[in-house]
Amino acid sequence: MPRVVPDQKAKFESDELFRRLSRESEIRYTGYRERALEERQMRFHNGCREGHTEISFVASGTNLQLVFNATQNPYLHDKECDFDKEHGKVYIKSYFIMNGVCVRFRGWLDLERLDGSGCLEFDERRAMHEDQILREQIERYNLRLREFEDSKRAYRDSRPEVDMEAVRRGVPSGGIGVGASMWRR
Template sequence: MMMNEPVPVSTPLLGHYESPLPPLYEPPPPGPPKPRLMFKMPRVVPDQKTKFESDELFRRLARETEQVRYTGFRDRPSEERRQKFQSQCRDGCTELAFVNTGLNLFLSFTPAPGGYSPDVDFNKEPGKVHLKSHFIMNGVCVRWRGYLDLERLDGVGCLEYDEDSARLEDAMLREELDKYKARIKEFDDKQRSFKPFATASTAK
């Protein structure tokens, strides 16, 4: 064989590579699936009215003297912002902020088929729009009520406790808690019925 002559080399196919690390996914063990107790997080606290009356933030926002301001489209000229604000109100939503607290809110209004929302009133006072909006804040059903000057895009508003909405949310909360308690009881009953069988099997 001459120097520097290429030598043919046969390379066998490599076998399946097996990592020494455990697999990322372990299949579930055989047998019936374990029961899952799912609880849907409530949207409201158990005693909404007490929280609304005692919480310092709610107490501040409940004062009608709290100044509010439209915060949408801040980079646009004043006239365009006025048009955008009125257009948003008619479309069913707008963005406002409580000036003193710095709290920003995205308000939506009750839709009305074939017309403007009853929560938006341009006719109550010339040059102003009166607004109402219902929502849940920090686990409490509240209603925003106030008005804004259509020229300056600021005005006065406050939060009120929304008793009607709170009543509905409380009923849904109680229903969800009852369902969860029933699932807990069912789970405990199954566990108790399984234990004697397991004990008997172990004794054998």
């Protein structure tokens, strides 16, 4: 089963859901809603440090479970989870496939209020990589289909022609059957 659609960019640009989510809009942390605010803040902070969180786009009600690289490697120029960019906020980037399209979530959340702003962007680099995988899958499928058709053709060609008269009389092709040969003795 392919992971992506054949023309990801066209789907991203034409699909109504992607158009809404590609605009910068309000987001909220949705984890542990039944808990007190202090516990939710702690769980959100810990989840971000572990590399995951749950958010919702408020306007559309779209919920996403984001997974990202939470390592605080100082040599990475493009952090996926950045607590240092602005005091009191965490900036998150997460890459995933949604409805057959490679996308990147980019946004920030306030560490106290647990809300912020974010959007989805088309991920050109990953889309090209997934398109290559899709083409290879299709090529392998077509190769297996050709091999199957060739083996079916070879089997059909290797069989002797069926004697239509024998088929009409109920005698298997290739001559007289075992039962018929017993009566001729």
